[in-house]
Amino acid sequence: MDCKTAASLIEAYLDNELDRADARELEAHLESCAACRAALERLDDLRRRLREPDLRYAAPAALHERIAMSAQATRTSRRSPPAWLRYAAACVIAFGAGGISMRLWHAAESGNALQEQVDRDLFAAHWRALAAASPMDVVSTDQHTVKPWFAGKVPESPLVRDFAAQGFALAGGRIDYVGGGRVPVLVYRHGQHWIDVFVFASGTPMPAAAQVQGYHLVPIQLGNQPAAVVTDMEATELSSLIRLLTTPA
Amino acid sequence: MSPSANAAFVADLAQRHLDAAYNLGRWLLGNDQDAADAVHDAFVRALRAAHTYAGGNARAWWLAIVRNSCLAVLATRKRQPALRLVDAPEPADDDEVEANAAAAQAQSRLARHLRALPVEFREALLLREIEDLSYREIADALGVPIGTVMSRLSRGRALLQRSLSGGSGTQTALETKHGL
Numbered sequence: 001m002d003c004k005t006a007a008s009l010i011e012a013y014l015d016n017e018l019d020r021a022d023a024r025e026l027e028a029h030l031e032s033c034a035a036c037r038a039a040l041e042r043l044d045d046l047r048r049r050l051r052e053p054d055l056r057y058a059a060p061a062a063l064h065e066r067i068a069m070s071a072q073a074t075r076t077s078r079r080s081p082p083a084w085l086r087y088a089a090a091c092v093i094a095f096g097a098g099g100i101s102m103r104l105w106h107a108a109e110s111g112n113a114l115q116e117q118v119d120r121d122l123f124a125a126h127w128r129a130l131a132a133a134s135p136m137d138v139v140s141t142d143q144h145t146v147k148p149w150f151a152g153k154v155p156e157s158p159l160v161r162d163f164a165a166q167g168f169a170l171a172g173g174r175i176d177y178v179g180g181g182r183v184p185v186l187v188y189r190h191g192q193h194w195i196d197v198f199v200f201a202s203g204t205p206m207p208a209a210a211q212v213q214g215y216h217l218v219p220i221q222l223g224n225q226p227a228a229v230v231t232d233m234e235a236t237e238l239s240s241l242i243r244l245l246t247t248p249a
Numbered sequence: 250m251s252p253s254a255n256a257a258f259v260a261d262l263a264q265r266h267l268d269a270a271y272n273l274g275r276w277l278l279g280n281d282q283d284a285a286d287a288v289h290d291a292f293v294r295a296l297r298a299a300h301t302y303a304g305g306n307a308r309a310w311w312l313a314i315v316r317n318s319c320l321a322v323l324a325t326r327k328r329q330p331a332l333r334l335v336d337a338p339e340p341a342d343d344d345e346v347e348a349n350a351a352a353a354q355a356q357s358r359l360a361r362h363l364r365a366l367p368v369e370f371r372e373a374l375l376l377r378e379i380e381d382l383s384y385r386e387i388a389d390a391l392g393v394p395i396g397t398v399m400s401r402l403s404r405g406r407a408l409l410q411r412s413l414s415g416g417s418g419t420q421t422a423l424e425t426k427h428g429l
Contacts (some may be wrong), residue, residue, distance in 0.1 A: 011403055015377065017384050045408060050363070050378040054356050059271035063285045065290055068266060071260035120261075127258035132304045213257050232254070 001029040004035045010149050014043050039110065118179045119210045122217055125176040125185070126196045126230040135194055136172030136187050146173045149186045158199035159223035163244045168195070189240065195231040195241060220246050255299035259311075263292050266308050270315045276375055277279055277319040277368065291318040309382050316372060317376035323368065328351075355413075362412040370405030377402055 006029045012018045013026050030037050049055075127133035138149040148162040153175055162170035171189045173180050178198060186197040199222055200207075206219040207228045218229045220242055229242060263270070265407065274284035291314045302310050363371060376382045376390060377398075388395045 011406070012399070013414055015384065015402075042410060043406060046406060046413075047360055047378050049356065050374070052356060054353075055269070055363070056379070057272045057275040057284070057379070059267040060281065060285065063271060063288060064264075064267060066285070066289050067260075067263055068291065070292060070296075071256070089325070124258075124265075125259050127261060128307065130254035131258045131299055131302050171388055213260075215257065 003026050003029075003033060003036055004009060004211070006030070007039065010036065010040055011043065014040065014047070022101060025190065028180065056087050060166060064180060083212055098225050106162065115205075118207045119217060120177040121130050122198055122228050123210075123212055123215060125198070127189075129174065129176070129185075129196065130194060133197070135174070137174035139172040141172075143170060144227050146170065146186070149173060150175075154182055154184045156189065156199075156201050156225065158197075158227070159249075160186060161245075161249065163188070163241070164241070168241050190233060193231055193233045193237075195229060195233060197227055197245065199225050199227045201225065218242060222246070256296055259292070259295045259299050262307050262311050263295060264309055269308065269312060273315055273372075274319050274373055274381065276363070277316070277372060278322055279364065280411050287318040288315060290321075292317040304411075306382070306386055308380075309342055309390060312376065312380060312382070313386075316390055318374075323347060344350075352361035359409070359413060362409055366405060366408060370401055370408060373398060373401040374405045374409070410424060 006026055009018060009022055009026050013023055017028065027061070030040065138146060140146050140149075141162060141164065143160040143162045147157055150157045150160075150173060160170070160173070164170065168188045168190050171187045171194075172185060174185050176185050176198065177183070178200075181201075184199050186199065188195040188197065195222075202225050204226050206226045207217065209219055210217045215230065215232050216235075216238060218238065220227050220229055222245055227245075229245070231238060233241070258401075267288070268294065270288045271284055274287045275281065278284050278287060291311075294310060294317070295314045296318045298314065363374070366374070372391065373387060376387045377384075382390070384395045384398050393401075
């Protein structure tokens, strides 16, 4: 490779947009050409300086407030009963195994930032899926199709059951990112409502129960794995589904 | 899907990436008030356009809407050239308070030059170098082909580097064009 070709590729290389073959050829040239190396260093230096925090403007508090107020004004008035959280906790203690309620209790007391981040991720993943063209990557009402689809994509394939007869039809599954890891998600449908069941690896701490803008997050035990149900379904319907999910097959 | 899910999705997205949105608006528009107004306008637009999100990098989708709101403000300015407060070209370096810190001086010089860049180069550089968007995402945000993104980035970097290495001719020309 000559310097002219190298110069035409060097920015795409810096931007991580060069295919592997070209990148390798360019790297070979850079090994032997001090001038092109210096050019790359100058570009990298410019980027480093542009990324320094003193060139960034942070959103003023007034703007945060304006956005929060507009968000509040547009959100729908669907509200949950005030007793919901107590109800959810009762649900979990009634249906979860002994150790889980302890962990949940602990999480609720410490309310640590990691736990909150996981909750945020779960709600965001649910909303993202609702806003996307399809909330499923694999569309199937057949548990024998959905379970093998997960195998090979995640280390632990979750327990998959269809509850169509009870009004909660299995719609499919997808993989989502929660707390930086890949998590299998079972998608159920009940009337107009979509229900996501995020299934975590065995031994993962339970997410904390939460609700945001009419959406509920309820931690459950699915087989031997902790899981989180996220939906905008009403409390009574949700508890029926949770009972189905947590009852041994 | 349901409007309330869309609204919740957009609200979460906008609040998570409010600093990025404001930073982009602030660099494109040059003052606090216009930047805040443009970001708020972008939020309202995003709520209405939530159904157009078709997967992919949600932050890139949001920043594209912010960028379009900023361009709308710039277009209004062109039609009604009123006197408005835009970051004025800063005084020469020897007036800087931190005259002892060479690094700080270099940074403020860089800021001045970035501010003086024509907007098409500035926006490409902000989205790539500061917001770390891919060529494809920038092309979608700006509504131009990827080749155009690459040439604008390249030209923008070259202009910044030249002005930093003391090409004062370019700098003066750009600042005159940009000034009030």
